[in-house]
Amino acid sequence: MHIPDGFLSVPVWGTMDAIAIPSVALIAKRAQREFDHHRIPLMGVMGAFIFAAQMINFPVGNGTSGHLLGGALLSFTLGPAAASIVMTAILATQALVFQDGGLLALGANVFNMAIAGVLAGYLPYVLLRGKKAGIFLGGVSSVLVSALLALAELFRSGVRMPSAALAVSIGLFVISAVVEGAITLAVMQALERRKPGLVPRPRATGALAAASLALVGAGVFLASQLPDGIQKLALQTGIAARAQAILRSPLAGYKLQILASPVPARLLAGIIGLFVVYILCLGISRILTLSREGA
């Protein structure tokens, strides 16, 4: 989801730009040191490849089709630092040339998709040592983290939607995340069949620590924004009692007894939420890979 200009409030895009610009400069410097100039044409061409690959439609049932988003695929094939830079170049080109995503909102979009999205994709891949489940999970979590971050930023900026619409959009995010996971896995397998050895083995480096850190940061941010937004929504739409009961019930005890302040409670709720999503994805990927192997 590319956020256009006009959607985010000044503090939100300002903060996101202030985070994204030095991060990109840092990653660029690191990538430059690591790769030397021979990677420049490769990274540019792989950016163009993502644009081109998005023209190829994947049927996802019901007559609809999806396409590759690519953050996770790039992080597996080029490594997370290079993937972040390529994704940044893609997003900047989309914003400048195609007006797809705003220029002021570029920082937010870069953070969501090129930094958090890429790291969130790489983490399960490294943790599961490049196994099928890791590839699938990487695709899923890269999209899910990017989309939820975008949603949290919109909420923080004061954009509201009816809770039914929020539920539907989160549902759509989960579906597109699973589609991205399936596409990424299928493409990686096709690539391995065609050119074994093109994809490097996953390396657990500093990127892993950075990824976990970024994910925890993203989780805290999500936790501090989304439940808040959902609560406000619930109050606004007049189904407050019911919605709050559903939202709070699993954590109600903790909130009252263990944690007096609402901030750690939200934090905990966010982390538990992320954890639940992870477990769900893990389950789905198991089932998918089992059925593939069986077939």
Added chain:
Amino acid sequence: MRHARVERWSRGNSAIHRRHAAAKILATLALLISIASLRADAVAACGLYLILLFMVAAKARLPLGPVFRSAAAVVPFALCFAVLTALAGDPARAVRLTVRAYLSSLAALLLIATTPMPDLIAGLECLRAPRFLLQIMQFLYRYLVVLMEEASAMRQAGAARAGSVARLRFRQAAAAVGVLFARSYARAEAIHRAMLARGFEGRIPVFARRSFRLSDAAFVAVAAVLVIGVRAV
């Protein structure tokens, strides 16, 4: 293709086209920041900014109809959110979202429609964007159409061969992306070898570097005065 049309517009010759890219980037950013930070009830300012952008487009001798329609590409997406926001009980914000998204998109379009890509990259470099990133963007832009042509040829070939077997279509698409990946990779290596043969040492040489003149500074100053002036109205 929309992108080819914008590219053609950017090759025009007008007082706006001739300004240094960095000056145009600064002016665009000033306008975008102002639009993003307008007060909720600043309806007149939005109208005046639209007139201002209209005048810039006319001065740059761009085809007005296509430019204004092309900037509306953001409207469907914005409208989706606007409808949801209106349903959540904030119709004023819904209108504001759509208007601001359109104005910002129009401003960004005018920047690229009056600045060829190499100039834009030079302008960004002038403003201290990381050179490594800019070089990657240059390659990306250069090979965008080449690889998109390749993908569309592959799509056509795939449809001609097995387009009707529904069960296989997902795997077929994955195989196509895999092939495209491998070909892009091989192409990148060939490009790099060719560049080394031509003396590439990590920098793309620029032959005609435009200097930032007094007229460019004046352009930024006028833009700043207009952008701030409209807010004061």
